[in-house]
Amino acid sequence: MITSSPRPSTVRALVLAGASLMAMQAAQAQEATQPRRGGSNPPAESSVQLEELSVESQGGGGPVAAARVGAASRAVESPTGPIDGYVARRSATATKTNTPLIETPQSISVVGRQQLDTQNAQTLQQATQYVAGTYAGTFGADTRIDYFQLRGFVASDYGLYRDGLQLLNYGFAYSRVDTFGLERVEVLRGPSAVLFGAGNPGGLINQISKRPTENPFGYIEVGGGSFDQRYAAFDVGGPADAEGHWFTRLTGYARNGGTQVQGAPDDSYYIAPAFTYKPDGSTKFTILSSFQHDNTAVTSNFLPYYGTVRPQAEGLRIPRSLNVGDAGFNTFQRDQAYIGYEFEHVFDDTWAVRQNARYGVTESFQNSYIGQLGYADPLQTQLARYLFRDHAKIAQLDVDTQAEAKFSDGFFRHDFLMGVEYRNFQIHDNQASGFPGPNLNILAPIYGPQTVSASPYLIQADSFQQVGLYFQDQIKITPELTLILGGRQDFVQNTVYDRLTPSNTNGRNDSAFTYRAAAIYNFDFGLAPYVMYATSFQPLIGTDINGQTFKPETGDQIEGGVKFEPPGQGYFLTFAGFDIHRNNVQTPNPANTLFQQQLGEVRSTGFESQLVANLFDGLNVVASYTVFGINTVRGNADQIGRVPVNTPENLANLFFDYTIPTGEWRGFGFGGGVRYVGRSFADVANTLRLPDYVLFDAQVHYDYQNWRFQVNATNLADRRFVSSCQAENSCFYGDARRVLAKVSYKW
Structure with missing residues (x-):
């Protein structure tokens, strides 16, 4: 459900300026109920609170002062709540405190519920495809997991978070969150270990769950389209008692149908109950839970370069719809369940404490023939295959305890955060393979019963524990200049129990101190230059x-x-340049790509920009551009100076949506997008090149009273493209044209 608060006009703001002094007293009295703590977990309201009136001018009077007076009656966005339009104002991901984006000295993009609904983004991959610095869909049309690169580095393994707590994706044990259960998606670029203790220097993606609201509401949606897809969803919530202490929310989603790969299903259902208890104005306790079941197949076919990117020996290309596995047992199934809580208590005007915790279990099973071996004949019509099977079970516990203090030392104002985080990750992984599998004729595929048995080559029980102690101080040197200093000490214990060869059981203990120093200067007219290390x-x-x-x-x-956010103009523009060095990078082992090896050092240097705008009533725009150079600077001799595979070095995107606000056509809307992905390489030697490509998206919709009718089309021209190649025999087709229609009703 989308909720937003109308913005008062400047005239109305000036009229209310006198009365706002009285409103300030009421707002201050309400502070006990809704403390403006700057914490990452605001009270469970309709995700808004009244912003404090400030008549002080940091640069004189005039429009700036008027804008600040108008702010007294404008609803303040919650860092975990809905966004008015597309332009987010606040986030807690970069600092773990409730900080305006214009005062955050690091690149961060926020995709809110309204944008997710307009694009009908059903996966996290689709939700982030217009975000700067982000390449979503590294392994093409994969229905098992979302793959990402941030600034050229893979972030879908250790860089996925939900509500500020990590979702580890190791080996073939994948986690995936249904986007219908999310309020917003936040993409933080650059190192974040100082607060999160994990993640590569490319960044992380934090998925913010829907939470209970103060106002009662209901929402239902049904839809369907390409590949026989059909789905239904609902979202209901509000107060559960007359006194206003209990609030609930229940979100559900179910999908059934096929995919662009023949015989591969994409079935899923998701249910997420949430509860909030507010015994008084200073305490809030929220329980967030979810269960998800997925039944699909291996759709990211490992195909040869010749036959996908370039024609094979007979001048043919492998169809995108080819099922390289077998419709009878090309299987991937997953069950995942999470339960956690968020607790916050405000002691006084200075101190507040919070604790966020979550326990999750995931079990997955995969059994399929895989390509990845190339052709078995000179005419290049017979794909060589092998059997791969994996059964994995994961249990993960995360507890993050924080204390925040806001105070002045007589010279500067401080927002000081300190915390301790504990992470426990247990996985039981059983991987098996069978060589050789039966060849598959790409011209006339014949499927049959499984003829190859799988033999285990890896049976492990991994135990991973991490404790981190961290602090951060956001220091207001002047009203315009903010300095952020932070550090974290981590202690890690990693043990691998080899059940197949017990003598190989081993482990290691590691520790490290990470830190961040950053500064940002906020001019009155909305300009904010910053620097961060x-x-x-x-x-x-x-x-x-x-x-x-x-x-x-x-x-x-x-x-x-x-960063540039002129007051009252409705747009947010960012520019960033970066230089990243990453050591001990993992890459597939060429001797056996089921295993990883570590390189020396990879460097990524580049530039990115993003515009998010509510330009005028009814028009929303998102645009981004990214260019960077990435190469191996230390490692194997054949890799030094080369660009890693799977990695395009140029990305450009533009998306807009317009809804007619008045007249006979009121409620009718339309829009679309353009996505450009630059060239990349398919081999370590950089001799096999993937060309760049452009994709087009479009949508039309109509709002009538509480009803909404919408049709979306992605890859409108149905362009056949290869999203990336991991090696000469491991290339992946991207998404074919997908058309989805939906009808929704809210009350």
Whole structure:
């Protein structure tokens, strides 16, 4: 459900300016109920609170002062709540405090519920495809998991978070959150280990769950379209008692149908109950839970370069719809359940404490023939295959305890945060393979019963524990200049129990100190230049092909940029340049791509910009551009100076949506998008090149009273493209044209 608060006009703001002094007293009295703590967990309201009136001018009177007076009656956005239009104002991801984006000295993009609904983004990959610095869909049309690169580095393994707590994706044990259960998606670029203790220097993606609201509401949606897809969803919530202490929300989603790969299903259902208890104005306790079941197949077919990017020996290309597995047993199934809580208590005007915790379990099973071996004949019509099977179980506990103090030392104002985080990750992984599998004729595929048995090559029980102690001080040197200093000490214990070869059981203990120093200067007219230096530390789970545990990754980045958000103009523009060094980077082992190996150092240097705008009534725009150079600076001789595979170095996107606000056509809307992805390489030697490509999206919709009718089309021209190649025999087709229609009703 989308909720937004109308913006008062300047005239109305000036009229209310006198009365706002009385309103200030009421707002201050209400502070006990809705404390403006700047914390990452605001009270459960309709996701808004009244902003404090400020008649002080940091640069004189005139329009700036008037805008600040108008702010007294404008609803303040919650960092976990809905966004008015597309332009987010606040976030808690970069600092773990409730901080305006214009005062955050780091690149961050926020995709809100309204944009997700307009684009009908059903996966996290689709939700982030217009975000700067982000390449979504590295492995093409994969229905098992979302893959991302941030500033050229993979972030879908250790860089996925939900509500500020990590979702680890190791090996073939994947986690995936249904986007209908999200309020917003926040993409933080650059090292973030100083607060989160994990993640590579490219950044992380934090998924913010829907939470209970103060106002009662209801929402239902049904839809369907390409590949026989059909789905239904609902979202209801509000107060559960007359006194206003209990609030609930229940979100559900169910999908059934096929995919662009013949015989591969894409079935899923998701249910998420949430409860909030507010015994008084200073305390809030929220329970967030969800259960999700997925039944799909391996759709990211591992195909040869010749036959996809370029024609094969007979001048043919492999159809996108080809099922390289077998419709009878090309299987991927997953069950995942999470339950957690968010607790906050405000002691006084200075101190507040919070604790966020979550326990999750995931079980997945995969059994399929895989390509990845190339052709078995000179005419290149017979795909060589092998059987791959995996059964994985995961249990993960995260607890993050924070204390925040807001005070003045007589010279400067401080927002001081300190915390301790505990993470426990347990995985039981059983991987097996069978060589050789039956060849598959790409001209006339014949499927049959499974003829190859799988033999285990890896049976492990991995135990990973991490404790981190961190602090951060946001210091107001002047009303315009903010300095952020932070540090974190992590202690990690990683043990791998080899059930197949017990003598290979081993482990390691690691520790590291990471830090961040940043400064931002906010001019009255909305310009905010900033600079930031930060380091990263990512302990790695698992072993290499020799059974040895991996060394932790380390990295650092310097970033400088400018943010521009002129008061009252409705748009937010950012520019950022960065230089990243990442050490001990993992890459598939060429001897056996089921295992990883570690390189020396990879460097990424580049520039990105993004515009998010509510330009005028009814028009929303998102645009971004990214260019960077990435190469291996230390490692194997054949990799030094080369661009890593799977990695396009140029990205450009534009998306808009317009709804007619008045007249006979009121409620009718339309829009579309253009996505450009630059060239990349398919082999380590950089001799096989993937061309760049352009994709078009479009949507039309009509709002009538509480009804909405909408049709979306992605890859409108149905362009056949290869999203990336991991190696010469591991290329992945991107999404074919997808058309979805939906009808929704809210009350």
